Amino acid sequence: MISYVEAIEHFEPVIGLEVHVELGTASKMFCGCATTFGAEPNSQVCPTCLGLPGSLPVMNGAAVESAIRIGLALGCDIAGWCRFARKNYFYPDMPKNFQTSQYDEPIAFEGATDVVLADGETVRIEIERAHMEEDTGKSLHVGGATGRIHGASHSLVDYNRAGIPLVEIVTKPVIGPDAQAPEVARAYVAHLRELLLALGVSDVRMEQGSLRCDANVSLRPRSGGPDQPLGTRTETKNVNSLRSVERAVRHEICRQAELLLAGGSVTLETRHWHEDTGVTTPGRSKEQAEDYRYFPEPDLVPVAPSPQWVDHLRQTLPEPPGERRARLAAQWGFSELEMRDTVGAGALELVESTVACGASPQSARKWWLAELSRRARAEGVELADLPVSPQQVAELQGLVDGGRVNDQLARQVLDGVLAGEGSPEQVVTDRGLEVVSDDGALTAAVDQAIADHPDVAAKVRDGKIAASGALIGAVMKQLRGQADAARVRELVLQRLT
Ligand SMILES: [Zn+2]
Numbered sequence: 001m002i003s004y005v006e007a008i009e010h011f012e013p014v015i016g017l018e019v020h021v022e023l024g025t026a027s028k029m030f031c032g033c034a035t036t037f038g039a040e041p042n043s044q045v046c047p048t049c050l051g052l053p054g055s056l057p058v059m060n061g062a063a064v065e066s067a068i069r070i071g072l073a074l075g076c077d078i079a080g081w082c083r084f085a086r087k088n089y090f091y092p093d094m095p096k097n098f099q100t101s102q103y104d105e106p107i108a109f110e111g112a113t114d115v116v117l118a119d120g121e122t123v124r125i126e127i128e129r130a131h132m133e134e135d136t137g138k139s140l141h142v143g144g145a146t147g148r149i150h151g152a153s154h155s156l157v158d159y160n161r162a163g164i165p166l167v168e169i170v171t172k173p174v175i176g177p178d179a180q181a182p183e184v185a186r187a188y189v190a191h192l193r194e195l196l197l198a199l200g201v202s203d204v205r206m207e208q209g210s211l212r213c214d215a216n217v218s219l220r221p222r223s224g225g226p227d228q229p230l231g232t233r234t235e236t237k238n239v240n241s242l243r244s245v246e247r248a249v250r251h252e253i254c255r256q257a258e259l260l261l262a263g264g265s266v267t268l269e270t271r272h273w274h275e276d277t278g279v280t281t282p283g284r285s286k287e288q289a290e291d292y293r294y295f296p297e298p299d300l301v302p303v304a305p306s307p308q309w310v311d312h313l314r315q316t317l318p319e320p321p322g323e324r325r326a327r328l329a330a331q332w333g334f335s336e337l338e339m340r341d342t343v344g345a346g347a348l349e350l351v352e353s354t355v356a357c358g359a360s361p362q363s364a365r366k367w368w369l370a371e372l373s374r375r376a377r378a379e380g381v382e383l384a385d386l387p388v389s390p391q392q393v394a395e396l397q398g399l400v401d402g403g404r405v406n407d408q409l410a411r412q413v414l415d416g417v418l419a420g421e422g423s424p425e426q427v428v429t430d431r432g433l434e435v436v437s438d439d440g441a442l443t444a445a446v447d448q449a450i451a452d453h454p455d456v457a458a459k460v461r462d463g464k465i466a467a468s469g470a471l472i473g474a475v476m477k478q479l480r481g482q483a484d485a486a487r488v489r490e491l492v493l494q495r496l497t
Pocket residue numbers: 028031032033044045046047048049050163
């Protein structure tokens with residue numbers, strides 16, 4: 001495939017992003033079923049979300065409130081009156097054979113949000129609409145090699161997810177960023193995640209599917225000038241990590257460029273992203289709106305939020321992410337780079353909670369961005385999903401600050417906490433990890449080391465202080481690392497100089 005640089009030389013990419021957010025409401029959009037993730041398949045269903053004859057939907061007020069708050073946070077206008085619509089299509093994971101969604105009357109429309117890139121530059125992303133809808137169930141294709149339907153021997157379906165409230169946020173075509181398009185796509189999704197988390201409307205876990213991104217990509221030849229129409233787009237579905245968003249857009253730009261340069265044309269279609277191979281493959285050809293035979297949902301009343309309610313919700317919006325970051329950076333004394341790294345690592349909330357539990361901002365940052373990030377990468381999980389709480393990290397730092405464990409022992413304490421052995425204090429006790437602070441025991445170990453290494457001791461006595469490192473090492477080994485190296489050095493030098 002051609003390189004990204006070559007693709008960009010010939011074409012200007014235009015992207016559009018559709019993000020589905022699963023709302024964190026206790027019950028579903030149109031029935032009282034629970035929404036707990038990971039429950040036994042088909043245990044959270046009822047006649048309404050199974051689409052059984054005679055069942056009728058009832059709107060979830062908390063979901064409507066969340067949708068309005070999302071719209072407001074994205075600077076959208078809120079519809080004074082709007083309806084749900086039926087989007088008709090057949091798919092086994094959708095028991096009603098239509099999805100209750102919104103079509104030409106979204107709850108929120110015409111907004112914009114400012115996204116900050118890694119280099120500090122701000123890009124304004126215009127929002128076309130944010131509308132309410134319900135999620136589908138989940139199909140599981142069994143017996144094939146890929147988990148896809150092709151090659152499977154049979155399929156199972158779980159309707160627990162059917163009817164969970166979603167908000168779909170759709171951008172207008174994003175034209176300005178040009179070669180930065182993949183990076184902007186990623187930064188936008190990261191920005192949305194931060195915003196939604198601050199709103200408290202969703203747990204926004206991409207790996208569990210509560211935040212899903214579809215990336216539209218099209219290319220325009222540079223030779224055509226700025227006023228030419230947009231090229232034919234493809235829609236890459238359900239890209240489920242921030243890194244994948246960037247990779248998928250980049251790949252799609254290269255793929256389309258190669259196709260166009262060879263004289264071919266881009267097919268309007270959905271595509272699947274393959275995380276392992278880093279390529280997209282064709283899905284179904286893209287339906288047009290008319291294929292869905294949308295019509296207003298006759299079983300639901302229109303949504304007509306009063307201006308007073310909308311105003312009230314506007315006044316209770318959280319601090320916008322950009323302002324919050326600036327405030328925290330000032331409060332914590334973080335440089336711009338430190339702050340950017342913290343946000344980039346998805347550690348802002350974790351550092352904030354750790355500081356709230358008593359750790360200094362710099363030590364909290366160090367734990368989450370160094371040791372814990374390394375472990376999260378090794379485990380292939382998100383930082384927030386490591387089995388250690390900000391409270392425990394603060395406690396661990398407290399042990400270091402109190403001189404009860406050194407850095408090396410602290411990492412062993414962390415091993416124990418991550419292995420589920422309890423609080424840092426508990427692990428220190430159970431594993432016997434506290435540093436030896438009793439000078440009697442330390443002195444005995446120092447004397448032993450001097451006796452074991454008379455030649456080294458002689459060098460130190462002759463003024464070669466640097467040689468004392470070997471003695472300190474011997475003491476630390478003897479005490480299995482459970483000593484404060486600086487104190488050991490003091491004692492060694494006291495003995496020999
Ligand atoms: Zn139900």
